[in-house]
Amino acid sequence: MKVIVVGCGRFGVELAYHLSKRGDEVVVLDASSDAFSNLPQDFDGRLVEGDAMNQDVLLRADIEEADALAAVTNSDVLNLVVGRIAREVYNVPNVVARNYEVFTRELYELFDLQVVSAATWGTQRMIELLNHTEARLVYSAGNGEVTFYEVAVPANWEGKTLTEILNCSGCQLTAVTRGGKAFIASDDLVLECGDVLSICATNRGAEILRERLADARGEA
């Protein structure tokens, strides 16, 4: 895969290096050649110095041939503009941008760009870990708006359905592991003690899930 990484800061360096280690053909673009000194010695991608909004510079980075572009500078406006140019002008099939300042998050939606928000996602994950006890987080989608949990069914949930227990629309049962075997399940499944539930939940849903689990433990 041919990938252009725009921005050679902490984020760009990591990304470019790991992509090139995986065997991708990487071009790193930055306005200042000083930034390239942060790349490890054994990085074997190509370096392009210049303004990412400049047509000549983008062509030098072979944007017409690129399969993907990641706009990861620490300027949100630049990431938005470069992301849009890549997709709309050069039809780069896969464009991802980094969200830096949290207050600009909404702009990425407006620009219809795939976005990775390290601050939002990191905060979400941090809260999870700090609160982590009953529900184990296994995966978070997007920037942590929807998360997947594994929950062991407590004894006093036996014979009930998840809908009865949670009474909330922010949680959905996706799979159940029962007796060592997993199967796809819906919310009306009658639970058995020892089941491990895979639940996807919104932030609000996850909150309720944790409350109910704490209640169940309290009653026991």
Add this chain to the structure above:
Amino acid sequence: MKVVIVGGGRTGTQLARLLLQQNYDVHLVEERRDVLARIHRELPTEIIHEGNPVDLAVLEQAGIQSADVVTACTSIDEVNLVVCYVARTRYKVRRTIARVNDPRDAWLFKDLFCVDVAVNQAAIMSRLIEEEMSMGDMMTLLKLRRGNYSLVEEKIPEGASGIGLAIKDLSIEGVVIAAIIRHGEVIVPRGVTTFEAGDEVLAVTDPEGAQKLAELFKRPSQVKANP
């Protein structure tokens, strides 16, 4: 009419002052502390909104939702582009105007970022200077607001190659002879009117036409200014 100006540098401030004089409903967004200190002395405080120009909350506080025109004139091109895009796609602002700081970014100030009008200061200045340099004695009296046309004036010197030529035989595209001032009197030109030495010719023309006209009316000894 409600206008939101984003960027309170010299351009933005001057524009705000001008529009206020004409009783527009003006709102200005600026973030930089030092600039804010200055513009609070120059403009009414109630029209100044402090904050990051790409923070939707700040733009909304400035009333972008009901703005008729948004003008993005910060010194950062990508900010200007994002402001125009947001103004149109989210707030349905009818008209967006943006300042181009780096002429190399000019190609982006188009539909791609919902920019209706791009004001490219460097390009305007350099074109003006270039025209003035190459036109010899021709004077630009007026730039017409739309398109590429100007009203120019040139006095025909003795020996110029265009003397004796009838207007109907003047086959320069993009040139209209508007008037001739001869011996202090204005002559409304007709097809059969011929140019005479000492005539002051007023013409509406595009840059290419002006070039050809200057050629026709130059002093015989005059070295061609624009080879």
